[in-house]
Amino acid sequence: MTEIRQLALRAREAARALARTSTAVRDGALVAMADALRRETALILAANALDMEAAGTAGTPAPLLDRLMLDAARIDGIAAAVEALAREVDPIGEVVSGHRMPNGIWLQQVRVPLGVVAMIYEARPNVTADAAALCVKTGNAAVLRGGSLAIHSCLAISDVLAEAATAAGLPAHSIQSITSTDRAATDELMSLHGLIDVLIPRGGAGLIRNCVENSRVPVIETGVGNCHIYVHNGADLDMALPIVINAKCQRPGVCNAAESLLVDESVCETHLPPILRALAAAGVELHGDERTRSLGAVEVVPATEEDWGTEYLDMKMSVKVVSGLGEAIEHINTYGTKHSEAIITGDYEAAKRFLDEVDAAAVYVNASTRFTDGGEFGLGAEIGISTQKLHARGPMGLVALTSTKYLAMGDGQVRP
């Protein structure tokens, strides 16, 4: 038997035992895990130094190095997030629905853990702790697969957490990491239908596509966001401009940042030049259609078909003049990734139609797309943002890591 299959079998065993643990034991384990992270700061930083050194040698770009880098303050922040989870309400055991059947059977639908949750992610060491803690909170066994760039940091954090969890009374192997960074390990993990209940990839579009195309384990797609801001002819420029700047520039590398700007033809001469100038002044590289370029407000690179479908995750934005609401909705439903989409308008009917017809996890009127986030939406912790329609859509909180089962208590009923 291969190492990955053995690990998955151990996870399955741990999941069965975890499903029987109490809320108090799991919350206690979270506090112990946070304490352990703080106590073992030096060990984690030593592992992180190995990753940083290798990444530096490999010429890794600065933003990626920043995501990879840990220091005592960041580890304390990671520990605080783990600790905060202990104070969230436990979703497990909730009676979701129930009634007495006409034949007298007492039927309840109760919330239970999913079982074994696998996460594949890239060079962010904090995801190791986030994912492990969310799984502990929801009674799931965690199988973690960090990216090669962060592998020493991820394994160190995972070891510290696993040891603390076991010491606090959780079953052995509740938290496990895959040590191999070979592609073959991921491939095998994705083949373990029946042993792994769900696979959640967190990372770039390539990672997510690979999982969708090759996994036999059910996948929850997360996070690819080609988000649009549509400035309708009923928009007030004083409202539109700060929203566009915020959605594009406040944190361009995240999935809920805007990548594309659509502006109605009838207001493109009044509204678009000041917006383009503000974007350019903020350092945004603009890729526009012919009409946008003809305005001559600032330098605009000609947009290609590819631009409309691209999630830049960078200080770049595509810009298109549209004939009106219908074309804007059509463009968004064609090129968007069903993440977050916004209209800026003062027109009631346009707002209502945009909310009704745009097919996305979150649809906004007169607000920045940057609010699509578990914390902002009041979900507490967040495991990712689902861009698919099955199981969970939009920011996924603790409930997304649960399933339900029916309990039927009878006294001899048989089916007539």
Place this chain on the structure above:
Amino acid sequence: MTEIRQLALRAREAARALARTSTAVRDGALVAMADALRRETALILAANALDMEAAGTAGTPAPLLDRLMLDAARIDGIAAAVEALAREVDPIGEVVSGHRMPNGIWLQQVRVPLGVVAMIYEARPNVTADAAALCVKTGNAAVLRGGSLAIHSCLAISDVLAEAATAAGLPAHSIQSITSTDRAATDELMSLHGLIDVLIPRGGAGLIRNCVENSRVPVIETGVGNCHIYVHNGADLDMALPIVINAKCQRPGVCNAAESLLVDESVCETHLPPILRALAAAGVELHGDERTRSLGAVEVVPATEEDWGTEYLDMKMSVKVVSGLGEAIEHINTYGTKHSEAIITGDYEAAKRFLDEVDAAAVYVNASTRFTDGGEFGLGAEIGISTQKLHARGPMGLVALTSTKYLAMGDGQVRP
């Protein structure tokens, strides 16, 4: 472009338009569809006669022929089921949750259609009408792929329904069937990630395994049920015996029928012989372990390892003597398919532990597993019984054919 891709693109287009239809229009279409089925009875029966003739020539077994066969009364029954859906509450548009965010954005999570739902099924013509009607009710475009044995019947029903739906004001191509029965058509359908939102296979274990292993479109696994009845040492024989007989014999060909009987060692000499005699008298072929065979009550074939994992769907049952509750739960969690599992006991602690620890969509105390069914559980219509943990678990009603989206209404909010 291939025919299947064109069909999927038309479905996608129809889904966008369907999402904008009102409840009244969709319910009206359901009534018109039911009327059309009754009006076109002769046409459907003629198509069914072609299937029956081909099936007869091919030497199809009698139970399968019975499932395939239509007559006027059965068509009327199918029409009545379509009509009944029009009277169910529309799940689309329900506000699932919502609140005012601290920054003033008014956030609502509302229920929306999934989009394009594909169903692959076997030789049951009525599934065509059930699936099309459930999709119309929930505002989804339906792509249907019936089995080759029932293809003429399925296409005739699909044509009648599609024409009636369009005449009643639904978008063209809301209901489409794949005319080819080639394996290649199924393979291509399963590859259309992004065009098809969910694939629901309904049929045997082979069909479902093929979808799980090969589909890039998210799959909801349905219906494989290796269900157990466990007779605990605290069981009253007068309660256990009728439940075992009902669960095994009342309708042995369905997924919630019991396939395996577990009996505690301490009561196997008192309880097992009368149960085995009743099963044998009902015509059940028994496959037992050594201890069961040693009781000498009736003829028992030696059970193999394969028997414990087999869904017979037939008048056969595997029988095993277990040491107690722990071994029973372990056996069920190892060999079961997470469908429906029952304990018969008068012992409170055993009942509670069985409910807590058995991992299945429905767990019963002192009742037959045959109740796992959308109608019995009060869900109204049923599209299938999910044996996976993501999205839906157990009998799936209308809500399983929906997703949600967040609507966020602001007045200029940007993220600080």
